Amino acid sequence: MAEVAESGEGVKRERRNRDGEMMTAALKLFASKGYTAASVQDIADAIGVLKSSVYHYIGSKEELLFRIFLEAHEENEALMLEVEALDVSPVDRLRDYLNRTLLVALNNIERTGLYFRDWRHLTGTRRETLIRHRVQYGVFLRGLIEAAYAAEGVTAHITLKHVSSFIIGATNWLAEWYRPGGSDSPELIASDYAELAMTAIMGTAHAAKPANSRARRQSAI
Amino acid sequence: MAEVAESGEGVKRERRNRDGEMMTAALKLFASKGYTAASVQDIADAIGVLKSSVYHYIGSKEELLFRIFLEAHEENEALMLEVEALDVSPVDRLRDYLNRTLLVALNNIERTGLYFRDWRHLTGTRRETLIRHRVQYGVFLRGLIEAAYAAEGVTAHITLKHVSSFIIGATNWLAEWYRPGGSDSPELIASDYAELAMTAIMGTAHAAKPANSRARRQSAI
Numbered sequence: 001m002a003e004v005a006e007s008g009e010g011v012k013r014e015r016r017n018r019d020g021e022m023m024t025a026a027l028k029l030f031a032s033k034g035y036t037a038a039s040v041q042d043i044a045d046a047i048g049v050l051k052s053s054v055y056h057y058i059g060s061k062e063e064l065l066f067r068i069f070l071e072a073h074e075e076n077e078a079l080m081l082e083v084e085a086l087d088v089s090p091v092d093r094l095r096d097y098l099n100r101t102l103l104v105a106l107n108n109i110e111r112t113g114l115y116f117r118d119w120r121h122l123t124g125t126r127r128e129t130l131i132r133h134r135v136q137y138g139v140f141l142r143g144l145i146e147a148a149y150a151a152e153g154v155t156a157h158i159t160l161k162h163v164s165s166f167i168i169g170a171t172n173w174l175a176e177w178y179r180p181g182g183s184d185s186p187e188l189i190a191s192d193y194a195e196l197a198m199t200a201i202m203g204t205a206h207a208a209k210p211a212n213s214r215a216r217r218q219s220a221i
Numbered sequence: 222m223a224e225v226a227e228s229g230e231g232v233k234r235e236r237r238n239r240d241g242e243m244m245t246a247a248l249k250l251f252a253s254k255g256y257t258a259a260s261v262q263d264i265a266d267a268i269g270v271l272k273s274s275v276y277h278y279i280g281s282k283e284e285l286l287f288r289i290f291l292e293a294h295e296e297n298e299a300l301m302l303e304v305e306a307l308d309v310s311p312v313d314r315l316r317d318y319l320n321r322t323l324l325v326a327l328n329n330i331e332r333t334g335l336y337f338r339d340w341r342h343l344t345g346t347r348r349e350t351l352i353r354h355r356v357q358y359g360v361f362l363r364g365l366i367e368a369a370y371a372a373e374g375v376t377a378h379i380t381l382k383h384v385s386s387f388i389i390g391a392t393n394w395l396a397e398w399y400r401p402g403g404s405d406s407p408e409l410i411a412s413d414y415a416e417l418a419m420t421a422i423m424g425t426a427h428a429a430k431p432a433n434s435r436a437r438r439q440s441a442i
Contacts, residue, residue: 034341036257116397117338120255159405162413169394170387176337177386184380192383199424200417 019057021047023071026064031110035065035118065118066126072111073133075104080140090147091202097144098167098197102190105174113175138164145201154205163204167197240278242268244292247285252331256286256339286339287347293332294354296325301361311368312423318365319388319418323411326395334396359385366422375426384425388418 025046029038040061044051058064083097105112122130141164149156156163170193178189246267250259261282265272279285304318326333343351362385370377377384391414399410 034257036255158413158416159409162405162410163417165394165398166391166414166417169391169397171390172397173386173390173394176390176393184383188380189383192379193387195379195425196384196387196421200421203420203424204416 018047018049022054022057023064023067027068027110027114030065030068030118031114035061035114035121040064062122062126065114066122066130068111069115069119069122069130069133072108072115076101076133076137079104083144090144090151094144094148094201095194095198097141098194099190102171102174102193103186105171106178106186106189109175109178109180112172116172116175138168141167148202149205152202152205153208154202155208157204157206163201166200170197239268239270243275243278244285244288248289248331248335251286251289251339252335256282256335256342261285283343283347286335287343287351289332290336290340290343290351290354293329293336297322297354297358300325304365311365311372315365315369315422316415316419318362319415320411323392323395323414324407326392327399327407327410330396330399330401333393337393337396359389362388369423370426373423373426374429375423376429378425378427384422387421391418 022043025043026038029042029046032038033042038061040054041051043064044054047054058067079097079100083093083100086093086096088096119127119130138161142160145156145160145163174189174193178186180186243264246264247259250263250267253259254263259282261275262272264285265275268275279288300318300321304314304321307314307317309317340348340351359382363381366377366381366384395410395414399407401407
């Protein structure tokens with residue numbers, strides 16, 4: 001019995017490894033050839049199995065693309081929860097979130113590039129799910145910005161949607177120029193970008209009406 | 222003789238119109254279906270001619286893509302010359318350039334999106350030319366930023382390459398969310414983005430050493 005159980009575990013483990021290999025190969029191929037040009041046959045060749053074996057794991061090439069994005073989304077969700085749980089000021093929470101998302105984008109640069117070049121190839125409910133996730137990121141970022149403004153007693157001078165899309169755009173564009181192993185470390189780039197973002201976000205807000213907390217604090221001095 | 226000349230002109234004019242129609246149809250199809258999925262047959266169908274007629278004007282689908290980008294580059298070059306010729310302060314020149322490039326990106330949003338999604342499909346010297354143009358935009362923007370810093374007596378605190386890529390990324394990302402006819406006008410978006418960019422650029426620079434002009438001016442007071 002013990003042996004059977006072990007071999008059952010072994011099969012499961014092998015299946016998990018093969019699944020991971022397949023996902024890694026798919027990301028590499030989609031990123032280098034483009035989603036349209038890369039075929040399931042290419043993925044099978046890359047991991048040394050028959051095309052029919054790949055279809056053991058997935059129903060379609062589109063499912064592979066979706067699973068890559070879903071993995072990214074799960075990491076982002078975990079990151080959002082971590083940031084929400086931090087015991088820091090709203091301004092520091094915003095800065096920390098920007099720094100962390102920038103590092104995730106840089107450390108997974110192939111996925112970052114694939115995401116923004118090829119998400120359009122998703123269809124039906126997969127596409128709807130992805131769009132819902134994107135909306136969620138924007139809402140989360142705007143929530144952090146609003147909290148930072150409220151804590152500093154300032155109000156947005158320009159449309160908050162424009163502030164967040166500006167920052168998200170700059171971040172996603174990293175995939176267009178950043179190559180791992182270059183002269184600048186991901187940490188340096190993330191810190192420079194976070195500083196640019198924080199300066200743009202906080203610097204375009206203006207002192208709110210006297211009724212806000214900061215003004216009250218100041219007038220009490 | 223006069224009649225022959227006129228009909229010669231007429232043929233030329235028709236050729237020019239057809240050429241313009243073809244370029245417009247190509248841009249629309251490349252932008253909506255993606256460059257890979259759109260065929261020369263689609264373009265021929267859109268303007269109501271035979272596929273062979275399209276090949277009268279162009280040698281390949283790739284040539285069409287390149288010509289769309291070349292048109293964009295010529296507009297950008299004209300814009301850069303205009304901005305260089307402005308009789309304003311370096312800070313105002315930088316702000317003006319950002320505002321103008323943002324408006325061009327917004328008013329040609331299909332082309333902006335096509336550019337960053339599909340430039341990779343160019344090969345050989347066409348690809349080299351496009352990369353040279355991209356480098357040129359970065360150099361021009363960094364030149365304007367450096368001039369603005371010098372005029373204000375401040376120095377860059379973070380790598381200038383990161384400042385320019387941050388701004389260029391935010392601008393190009395417009396194609397991911399902006400749709401003409403929405404509630405915000407291109408003018409409002411361009412002005413919001415230019416303010417965010419100017420705040421990020423100028424706000425991350427710090428007062429230079431006392432040897433600079435502004436510090437000298439201040440110490441002379």
